[in-house]
Amino acid sequence: MSSQQYRSTRSSSTSQLSFEEAVMTGLAPDGGLFLPSVIPQLPETFLTEWKDLSFQELAFKILRLYINPQEIDDAGLQTLISKSYSTFRSPKVTPLHKIYNDINILELFHGPTYAFKDVALQFVGNLFEYFLTRKNAHLAADSKDRHHITVVGATSGDTGSAAIYGLRNKKDVSVFILYPTGKISAIQEEQMTTVEDANVHTLSVTGNFDDCQGIVKEIFGDVEFNSKYHVGAINSINWARILAQITYYFYSYFELLRSSNKSPEELKVKYVVPSGNFGDILAGYFAKKMGLPIAKLVIATNENDILDRFMKSGKYEKESSEVKATYSPAMDILISSNFERLLWYLVRNNLGNDQAAADLQAGETLNNWMKDLKAGKPIEVDAKTLEAARADFDSERVSNSETIETIKLVYRESSQSYVIDPHTAVGVKATHLQKAKDTESFDYVSLSTAHPAKFSDAVSKALSTFSGYNFEADVLPAELKALSTKEKRIKLVPNPSVKVVEDIIVEELAKENA
Ligand SMILES: Cc1ncc(COP(=O)(O)O)c(C=O)c1O
Numbered sequence: 001m002s003s004q005q006y007r008s009t010r011s012s013s014t015s016q017l018s019f020e021e022a023v024m025t026g027l028a029p030d031g032g033l034f035l036p037s038v039i040p041q042l043p044e045t046f047l048t049e050w051k052d053l054s055f056q057e058l059a060f061k062i063l064r065l066y067i068n069p070q071e072i073d074d075a076g077l078q079t080l081i082s083k084s085y086s087t088f089r090s091p092k093v094t095p096l097h098k099i100y101n102d103i104n105i106l107e108l109f110h111g112p113t114y115a116f117k118d119v120a121l122q123f124v125g126n127l128f129e130y131f132l133t134r135k136n137a138h139l140a141a142d143s144k145d146r147h148h149i150t151v152v153g154a155t156s157g158d159t160g161s162a163a164i165y166g167l168r169n170k171k172d173v174s175v176f177i178l179y180p181t182g183k184i185s186a187i188q189e190e191q192m193t194t195v196e197d198a199n200v201h202t203l204s205v206t207g208n209f210d211d212c213q214g215i216v217k218e219i220f221g222d223v224e225f226n227s228k229y230h231v232g233a234i235n236s237i238n239w240a241r242i243l244a245q246i247t248y249y250f251y252s253y254f255e256l257l258r259s260s261n262k263s264p265e266e267l268k269v270k271y272v273v274p275s276g277n278f279g280d281i282l283a284g285y286f287a288k289k290m291g292l293p294i295a296k297l298v299i300a301t302n303e304n305d306i307l308d309r310f311m312k313s314g315k316y317e318k319e320s321s322e323v324k325a326t327y328s329p330a331m332d333i334l335i336s337s338n339f340e341r342l343l344w345y346l347v348r349n350n351l352g353n354d355q356a357a358a359d360l361q362a363g364e365t366l367n368n369w370m371k372d373l374k375a376g377k378p379i380e381v382d383a384k385t386l387e388a389a390r391a392d393f394d395s396e397r398v399s400n401s402e403t404i405e406t407i408k409l410v411y412r413e414s415s416q417s418y419v420i421d422p423h424t425a426v427g428v429k430a431t432h433l434q435k436a437k438d439t440e441s442f443d444y445v446s447l448s449t450a451h452p453a454k455f456s457d458a459v460s461k462a463l464s465t466f467s468g469y470n471f472e473a474d475v476l477p478a479e480l481k482a483l484s485t486k487e488k489r490i491k492l493v494p495n496p497s498v499k500v501v502e503d504i505i506v507e508e509l510a511k512e513n514a
């Protein structure tokens with residue numbers, strides 16, 4: 001069964017959108033996130049027929065279930081996939097690396113910007129280009145009527161550079177990335193601000209990531225601005241981001257199945273995911289709900305632990321208005337955007353068998369909840385809903401000191417002095433915490449979301465006292481090292497507001513077109 005139509009989490013109307021509409025619109029006009037109301041199910045034979053497929057072949061099988069062939073035909077989809085993953089440094093795209101007998105690191109950082117975001121954003125960049133090329137096919141290259149999109153995104157460091165590398169120099173696209181001044185690593189800032197393409201604009205905004213994300217969401221909600229400048233999303237509010245990430249859950253499952261010599265009945269896998277905006281782990285939820293036999297998805301949070309608190313109490317609320325600065329800054333988030341998508345499924349699945357009526361009711365509930373949350377009130381789910389969440393998820397909270405200790409531990413204990421970044425360390429520590437609680441044995445896949453070179457401060461804090469450790473020689477890739485010599489283009493936004501950012505966008509677009 002496949003579902004190739006999309007609706008908003010906050011909609012109480014029956015209308016649905018095509019894949020192209022959902023991707024190009026980004027955020028629904030009602031402020032909700034697009035999702036397929038029915039999650040497609042895997043063919044019964046998938047365990048035998050898919051187990052030896054390459055990453056690209058698996059991506060095709062999975063994406064095909066969510067994208068109507070009338071929107072993108074097989075040849076078009078195959079080209080998009082092969083182009084998107086040809087930029088990766090590993091032929092496996094997302095290889096597994098065993099650090100202990102039962103703990104495997106899923107290396108997601110072999111793309112152009114050394115972060116897991118590349119897996120989705122290389123694809124999203126090519127997808128935008130595909131749709132725009134088709135829309136503008138009948139127009140001359142300099143026609144004023146060409147459809148153009150203005151991508152506006154927020155980043156705590158990694159999404160920004162991955163989006164820029166996915167979209168740089170693409171025709172009919174301009175990209176504006178907001179990041180919190182002083183709250184991203186030096187390399188992340190260099191990656192974003194040294195790109196010379198005229199369609200790329202980086203705004204360094206006073207505030208934190210949630211402030212940047214808030215401004216971006218409000219720009220989407222500004223109907224007049226949006227209809228004039230066609231705002232597009234590269235954050236994980238864009239459905240295509242989640243979709244493209246589903247593949248690595250399948251690919252790693254099959255790699256583990258092959259290497260473990262276990263049968264599918266014997267292999268019990270837990271995926272542990274360092275989480276912030278809840279996009280990465282949500283892709284795992286889709287994989288599980290499609291039918292991939294994942295035993296549990298474990299949410300690993302740092303000290304910004306709204307998700308861990310929800311799993312323990314059923315209450316989703318900000319603990320304070322201040323985000324804590326941690327060694328894993330890409331996860332320094334107070335509110336996780338994509339959690340709204342999970343809540344929608346949890347609510348909807350509790351509403352009985354009349355699917356259409358349940359869709360409408362879930363939209364209404366989510367709309368009310370999100371209004372409450374915006375007004376500072378918590379969301380509190382009932383026992384049945386919490387039980388449904390716990391059937392698929394568990395969670396662990398990892399402190400700053402545990403993060404540093406885990407980088408040390410893995411370096412000391414792994415065979416090749418394996419260096420992990422602080423976000424990955426949150427995942428590995430959470431894996432150990434899970435393992436200590438588990439009463440039966442599992443295989444664990446701990447997602448490695450960034451290359452350690454991107455977070456040199458935390459990595460060097462952990463490892464600088466080890467004899468033989470040399471960051472520049474052993475960790476820092478030459479490509480990233482070279483960035484420090486390049487000129488940076490930064491636009492400071494000291495007093496940010498929706499109006500200030502929109503004015504900058506209009507001004508910069510005028511310069512691009514001059
Ligand atoms: C390095 C890194 N790890 C983990 C995360 C958290 O992922 P998600 O926001 O999808 O939960 C992010 C940011 O999104 C990140 O950049």
Ligand SMILES: N[C@@H](CCOP(=O)(O)O)C(=O)O
Binds near residue numbers: 160
């Ligand atoms: N950690 C992210 C924050 C943005 O999250 P996204 O997945 O919704 O784009 C980052 O690195 O920017």
